[in-house]
Amino acid sequence: MSRLLVVALREFRHTVLTKAFFIGSVVVPVLIVLLSIGADVFIKPSIPPMKGPIAVIDGTQTLVESISENLAPPPRATVSPNVSGHRPDEVLTTAIEEAAKQAENETRPDTSELTVERRPGDELDSIKEGIREGTWVAAIDVKAGSLEPDAAKGGAAVIWLAPAAASSHVDLLTQSTRKAVVDARLRGMDMSPEIIRAAVDRPSIETIRIGSEGGEQSESKITRYLVPVAFMALMWIVVMTGGNYLLMSTIEEKSTRVIEVLLSATSPTGLLAGKILGFACVSAVMLAMYLVVAVVLMVLFAALDIVSPGDIALGVAFFVIAYLMMAAIMAGIGSAVSDVTEAQSLMGPAMLILMLPLLLLPVLTEDPNGTVGVIASFIPPLSPYVMVLRIAASPEPLPLLEVLAALSWAIVCAGAMIWAAGRIFRVGVLMQGKPPSPLELLRWIRYR
């Protein structure tokens, strides 16, 4: 086995086969998925049921039945999304709306044992006493004249409840009374509340971009913002984690002085190449794990065609380039410092640059093909992240020439950065003492 592979294998095994990696890179993502899926089950609020009689003192003489209907348990509907023949966005949007409805139903108290009784106004005091004693659940006093459309302050109703009544009970009684009053007013004006509600319901609007060279492409906020941002953030996290492992490993070998033993067996270039390859495999494992989760979710929502195979291939190419650039930065810093504290002082400026893609997110998602996006596509080490974001967010495929130019330039820059890192690594790993100045780093690059 070549020395490069021996080094790579050690770095891979001693990173991936550790509890820290397992917890940080396997357990945490799995937990995030499980928690997001199982949050309903594990943290569902406990809603107490409403049991017993409610008194309605109806000043309008017409609302008791309507309030009673509104308080009755809703019919239980089962939702089974039909994904065939629908676009992924439609399926996803329907699923989100159904989930919202279901969540609303689940926060509604059970009213199957609730009864509504009409009572005269002069019994109000004794009913209030009954609420205190628990013989009544609540009392709703709808004032006369509340049904007039021009009633003062929209009409009036008072709800009396026990001191310990749950807020969900208050919400249900308030909404049921308000709906009964509004529906009665509409009927009084010879209007159908159902028709009016349907009329003011938010319409479903589809956005379709017309391609500059013909064709049409529908889009949604999910494909427009969520997918590109998710891809870029995922790439950033994975690349940063892999780079950080490389940094810590280099610092450990330098600070424990084991580096000289390694350099007696392999060249600095071979050692660095092995480390870069080893941690590239570590990053690939992490990326693969997140991608498996993403693919599972896309299959569940029949959304596999959100991203094309060509985009995936370009994404992988830019991921490799992003990793190489990050590895060059981390190897340079790791070899130049003697411990983690010194590394932190050099990491500050580097992090500012590396954070730029995240800071540019709003600009890039709003106008992926704007001046900022195009210029940033050619600035290392931002270019891979910006290109991935632009490829995913652009309403139209980016011009092939521009993609190839950005890709080629990024490869050249990554190569140059790795070369410079190799020169710094060669000198830096044998140096002890205070960290070098930027000028000294340049001098190290020029050393024979």
Added chain:
Amino acid sequence: MSDAAPAIEIQGVTKRFGDVTAVDHLDLSVPPGCLIGFLGPNGAGKSTTIRMIMSIIYADEGSVRVLGKTALDAKDRIGYLPEERGLYRRMRVRAFLRYIGMLKGMSSRAADAAAAGWLDRLELPEALSRRCEELSKGQQQKVQFVAAVLHDPNLVVLDEPFSGLDPVNAALLSRVICEMHEAGKTIVFSTHVLHQAELLCDRIFLIDKGIKLLDDDLEIIRSRFRERIINVELANGTRLPEIAGTHARDEHKDGAVELHVDDGVDEQVVMRSVLDAAPVRSVSLREPSLNDIFTRLVTEGPHT
């Protein structure tokens, strides 16, 4: 490589770090099977020379050939124990030695077997399954020595191999080094402890300020620097007057005096003069030690 070819051939090598010349136009030829001591004060250029032999750093001028090849090509046949030593703290000894063995071209199985054999030989078999951080400094030193010789190299470069070892383990390591030498290995051994070099080495290379001061067999060096020194231990409170036939005297705090006998003067005459001049506890004649030669060359220069 033929038997006659030098194990190490350094020709006109210069290495600079910025404005500092660490090694200056160095020529050195180390015969195969030789146990050579690299001596010199701190900052003399010993470690820089060794690092160039190991192709960890490269000469600005000149050439370095090791075992008949370029230093880089010969890496698998060289064992190296650096002065700045270290281990992966969390790694187990077996995994560490396997890793180093594989880097030197061994299979994992061969590396495991060699590691177990060497740790047995160094009376440390229980270390194999322990983490490096669990070992004492001396035990770590032994593990590092094993890492240097695990792959049965033809040339072994040991930079300060005895530092950190107690006398018992230093003696054990000395024995192992001698056995390797007897088995025909070429051994380069850098040290500040001249007494150890005198006991082990059959050749000495002395460097100071990057310039070679000495490079020869120990016996030849002794004969070249042959000088008769008379050690005198005086009785309490007495002082030794000037003695005819001597050209220098070193007086020690404990009252002992060393007299350097002039060429052509009979040392027996001088010793009798000493006995006549003052009450003494002992008078003895000795040859110069490596320490004397080292001190003289470093303080007075190579043209002494």
